Amino acid sequence: MWTRWSDVDRMFNAMDLLQNRMNRMFPDYGRIGRFPVTWDVAQSGPKTNLSDAGDHLELKVEVPGMVKEDLNIRLQGNYLEISGSRKSDTPEGYTVHRVERGMTTFTRSFTLPADVDSEKVEATLSNGLLTLVLPKSETAKPKQIAIN
Amino acid sequence: MSERSDLMKRQETMPDATSEIPAVAPLVDIYENDDEILLHADMPGVIRDDITVSIDNGKLTLTGTRKIETTGAAQWEEFGNVEYRRNFSVPQTIDVAGINAVLKDGVLRLHLPKSEAARPKQIEIKAA
Numbered sequence: 001m002w003t004r005w006s007d008v009d010r011m012f013n014a015m016d017l018l019q020n021r022m023n024r025m026f027p028d029y030g031r032i033g034r035f036p037v038t039w040d041v042a043q044s045g046p047k048t049n050l051s052d053a054g055d056h057l058e059l060k061v062e063v064p065g066m067v068k069e070d071l072n073i074r075l076q077g078n079y080l081e082i083s084g085s086r087k088s089d090t091p092e093g094y095t096v097h098r099v100e101r102g103m104t105t106f107t108r109s110f111t112l113p114a115d116v117d118s119e120k121v122e123a124t125l126s127n128g129l130l131t132l133v134l135p136k137s138e139t140a141k142p143k144q145i146a147i148n
Numbered sequence: 149m150s151e152r153s154d155l156m157k158r159q160e161t162m163p164d165a166t167s168e169i170p171a172v173a174p175l176v177d178i179y180e181n182d183d184e185i186l187l188h189a190d191m192p193g194v195i196r197d198d199i200t201v202s203i204d205n206g207k208l209t210l211t212g213t214r215k216i217e218t219t220g221a222a223q224w225e226e227f228g229n230v231e232y233r234r235n236f237s238v239p240q241t242i243d244v245a246g247i248n249a250v251l252k253d254g255v256l257r258l259h260l261p262k263s264e265a266a267r268p269k270q271i272e273i274k275a276a
Contacts, residue, residue, distance in 0.1 A: 019170075020170060020171050020250075023170070023171060023173075024170060024171060024173070024233065039195060047226035047227040048224070048226055048227075049216070049218065049222065049224065049225045049226060049227060050220060050222070050223040050224050050225075051218045051220040051221060051222045051223060052220045052221050052222075052223050053219045053220025053221075054220065056218055056220075057220075057223075060218070062192040062193065062227055063192065063254070064191065064192040064253065064254035064255050065188075065190065065253050065254060065255040066219065066253065067175075067253060085273060088186065089177075089255075090177070090179065091179060091181075091186060091194035093181055094180060094181045094186060095179065095180050095181065096177075096179055097178040097180055097185075098177060098178040099177050099178065100175040100176055100177060101175045101176070101177050101188060101190050102227065113223060125253075127192065127193055127194060127195055127253070127254045128190070128191070128192035128193060128253050128254015128255065129192050129193040129216075129242040129254065144265075145195075
């Protein structure tokens with residue numbers, strides 16, 4: 001019976017395929033508000049990922065079309081606040097056919113799962129992705145305990 | 149019972165290729181002036197080598213694959229690896245050879261110049 005597991009697998013693959021096709025057909029489905037376009041996550045700001053690598057936390061934020069002057073990062077203990085704005089990049093002398101990207105101002109705040117050493121935080125911006133490396137403060141770091 | 153086994157054999161391959169990452173349509177702005185059509189598309193996290201722009205018989209296809217490297221255990225994840233894909237119909241008056249694309253800060257800017265014949269011309273009135 002377990003040799004037929006591939007059938008189940010195939011069924012799920014077909015469902016994924018259908019979902020992709022549907023997404024392609026209705027690209028705007030689930031997007032909140034068309035004009036002006038707002039961010040996906042219930043207008044609370046750009047999408048973020050947070051991962052915990054033991055001695056530091058890593059936060060990635062989607063900020064397409066923003067330069068570092070547009071972004072503002074504040075940190076206090078384990079409270080992090082990212083704000084920014086995207087200016088309209090409509091070129092001069094062009095007629096507009098379609099505007100989906102629009103301009104936006106956002107503030108998003110997080111309670112991080114650990115206290116962070118604010119002196120050693122590094123922020124880099126590349127290809128529209130902001131990456132914050134947040135080293136945990138000494139007390140919050142995991143410790144190896146030797147067995148006597 | 150028949151000796152023929154080919155009737156019973158089942159094909160175990162998936163005829164349709166399934167892509168492993170979800171495809172989403174990037175948000176775009178489209179502008180036009182007398183000389184060109186300008187398209188801006190948001191593709192955060194996509195590097196230049198992973199973007200393809202192709203034009204075939206009036207159909208423009210943008211694709212970009214985003215691969216995100218993460219370290220450590222995810223606490224929350226609101227975005228992941230995606231394939232940005234979107235098709236557009238472009239007028240035949242576009243000068244295909246003159247198309248150029250610039251990727252900066254996660255935004256792809258595509259310049260589609262109009263061919264000479266399609267540009268508006270000012271016609272001078274001569275005095276009789």
